[in-house]
Amino acid sequence: MRQPKIISTLATYNRREAQADLFAGITVAMVALPLSIAIAIASGATPTQGLVTAIVAGFLISALGGSRVQIGGPTGAFIVVVYGVIAAHGYDGLVLATFMAGLILLVAGWFRAGRLIALVPEAVIDGFTIGIAIIIATSQIKDLAGLTLAEVPADFLPKIAALWAARGGLDSAALGTGLAVMVLIVLFRRAAPKLPGLIVAVALGSAAALLLGLEVETIEGRFGALPAALPAPMLPEVTWARIVELLPSALVIAFLAGIESLLSAIVADRMIGGAHRPNAELIAQGAANLGSALFGGLPATGAIARTATNVRAGGRTPVSGIVHALTILLVMLLAAPLAGVMALPALAGLLILTAWNMAEPGKLRARLSGRRSDAALLLLTMALTVLADLTVAIGVGVALGLALRLLRREAPPAKHDPRER
Numbered sequence: 001m002r003q004p005k006i007i008s009t010l011a012t013y014n015r016r017e018a019q020a021d022l023f024a025g026i027t028v029a030m031v032a033l034p035l036s037i038a039i040a041i042a043s044g045a046t047p048t049q050g051l052v053t054a055i056v057a058g059f060l061i062s063a064l065g066g067s068r069v070q071i072g073g074p075t076g077a078f079i080v081v082v083y084g085v086i087a088a089h090g091y092d093g094l095v096l097a098t099f100m101a102g103l104i105l106l107v108a109g110w111f112r113a114g115r116l117i118a119l120v121p122e123a124v125i126d127g128f129t130i131g132i133a134i135i136i137a138t139s140q141i142k143d144l145a146g147l148t149l150a151e152v153p154a155d156f157l158p159k160i161a162a163l164w165a166a167r168g169g170l171d172s173a174a175l176g177t178g179l180a181v182m183v184l185i186v187l188f189r190r191a192a193p194k195l196p197g198l199i200v201a202v203a204l205g206s207a208a209a210l211l212l213g214l215e216v217e218t219i220e221g222r223f224g225a226l227p228a229a230l231p232a233p234m235l236p237e238v239t240w241a242r243i244v245e246l247l248p249s250a251l252v253i254a255f256l257a258g259i260e261s262l263l264s265a266i267v268a269d270r271m272i273g274g275a276h277r278p279n280a281e282l283i284a285q286g287a288a289n290l291g292s293a294l295f296g297g298l299p300a301t302g303a304i305a306r307t308a309t310n311v312r313a314g315g316r317t318p319v320s321g322i323v324h325a326l327t328i329l330l331v332m333l334l335a336a337p338l339a340g341v342m343a344l345p346a347l348a349g350l351l352i353l354t355a356w357n358m359a360e361p362g363k364l365r366a367r368l369s370g371r372r373s374d375a376a377l378l379l380l381t382m383a384l385t386v387l388a389d390l391t392v393a394i395g396v397g398v399a400l401g402l403a404l405r406l407l408r409r410e411a412p413p414a415k416h417d418p419r420e421r
Contacts, residue, residue, distance in 0.1 A: 002109065002280045004064045006318040017317055024315030025323025028071055030196030031309050032058070033328055035354070037219065037339070038347040039074045040298060042139055043082035045091065047219050047339070048227055049297055050074050055230065055329045057288035057300030062321025065284035066114075066277030067265040069315050071306040071324055072288055074298045076354050077256055080135050080390050082298055085249045087154055092236035093246055099235065099293035100243065100250035105258060105286030114278025117262045121401030125259065126367055127378040128393050131385025133359035136351055138163070143348035144178040146171025146216070156386050173214040178345035181205035182353055194312055198350060205346040219347075220340030228336045230329070233294040252391050253289070257301040261285045264302035271311045305357065373404055 032054050040050025054073040061072030085094045108114075138159060142149055147166045153159045181201050188197025209216040219226070261284075265276035281302070288300050310320055331339065368375045377400055384393035 001066075001277050002283055003277065004280055004284070004318070005066050005068050005277060006063060009068060009317040009319075013317065013319070018319065020314040021317055021320035022323055024310050024313035024320040026327050027194070027196050027313040028306055028310045028315070028320070029324040029327035029331070030199040032071070032073055032303070032306055032324060033331060033339070034198050034202045034342065034347060034350060035303075035306070036074050036328070037342065038351045038354075039076060039079060041219075041223075041344070041347065042136060042351055043074075043079045043298060044086045045082065045094075045298055046223050048223075048231075051226075051328060051332050052230060052295050053292050053297035053300050055325050055332070056295050056297055057292040058325035058328070059322055060288040060291050061261075061284050061300065061302065062318040062325065063284075064280070064287050065261075065265075065302075065318065065321075066280030067268050067302070067307075068274055068276075068317055069268045069272060069307060069310050069320065070261070070265055070276075070281070070302045070318075071310050071321050072261070072285075072300050072302050073306065075260060075301055075303045076136055076351070076358055077129070077132055077260055077301070078253070078299045079139070080132050080385070081249070081252055081256065083139075083154065084390070085246075089246060089249070093242075093249075094298070095293050095296060096236055096238060096242060097246040097249040097253060098289050098297075098299045100246060101253035101257060101299060102286045102289030102291075102293060104250060104254040105282050105289060107286075108254070108258060109279045109282030109284075109286060112279050113258075114262060114282050117259060117278070119402065119405075120259060120398060121374070121377065121405065123367075123374040123377040124381050124394070124397035124401045125263070127381025127397060128385045128390065130359045130364075130378075131382040131393065132390070133355040134382075134386050136358070137355040140348040140351045140355075142166075143217070143344045144175060144352065146174025146345060171216075173209070174216050174343075174345040177205050177209045177214065177216050177343050178349035178352075180208070181343075181346040182349040185350065185353055202342055202346045202350060205349075206341055206343040209343050209346075210341060217344045218340065219342050219344065220337075222344065226332070226336040226340050228333055230332075231296050234296070235294060248391060252394065253299045255394060257285045257289060257299060258282055260304070261302035264304040264307045267304055268307050268311060271308065272316065305354075377401055377404065 036050040036054040037047040058073045141163050148169045149166050153162055184201035261281050292300050381393050381397035
């Protein structure tokens, strides 16, 4: 079925659900706001582009999607892809690749490809997720430690060498701010998991740095003032040569968006005892990426941890996701200057914790203690993601994984836990 979930949920919508959705939507918006900004910066984009993605794509994913509680927007899984596309093809190239990915997802949803997620081996998903987490964490060391580098190499090993060479320029104020925010986030998660601890921790860390007169770089200091309105929709120049050049990147974006959104929907189903519509979800992801590209935003997908936050806060219909998008828009319209004073080391600490949650190191031993072939597939996919290229990692991992399943003549259902990918 391709019908959006909101149509069936609104038929019996009541005041109690509306109140719960309103609270959950505002709560998850306060979580998504700093994450969207941090993910955009780590991707080589601007904070504004992260907010635009959360607003436009987040609205469309909830309004058109096949899950009752899915929250969409920019996610950590795209950081590596987005950074690489911008470096190779410019931001206009990323926008066009995102638009193309949206079209691919629309076609996939229309032809009922949503069930194909069962064919992607869990070891491959875990491998490139851990690899992405490693890349995200290392990419944030510069801002967390306040290091001064003219240019940070894109490749992993040269990046590590450059960061090590610059270690003498460590800024204690930046490092202290980032570490303090990380501690606060962990404390809030344990003491008050239903509250938006991310925005509170980042706000407290940024405010403390400002009041104490610490020379810590802020969003406004690096990127200028945030705009107080959405940009006008437009697309970059489209040529056949450009389409052919960007097709591999568009396919990777579409693959990641489809996988992440359907995994998130599966997790949400288990939390609320529901059943999502996978093909409607793919169509929504396609529309969301088309919309995000038109407004100059980033690739978007369902965000597993934000969706879980929405459920824990009481959200039970797509209205909570729409409230989440409109709340971020309201903050952008009315409080852009306040968002501009967020400290970059605080956002770096936030992303490093996000990477830790993505990798789930506590589960690594269990993952490696199963079949040797699955453990080897996980490690190979992880190594290719970190040292080579995500496109190569996905292609090789999926091909080998499907070959192993054919040899075993089995396709066990994947099991996934909530985490921010």
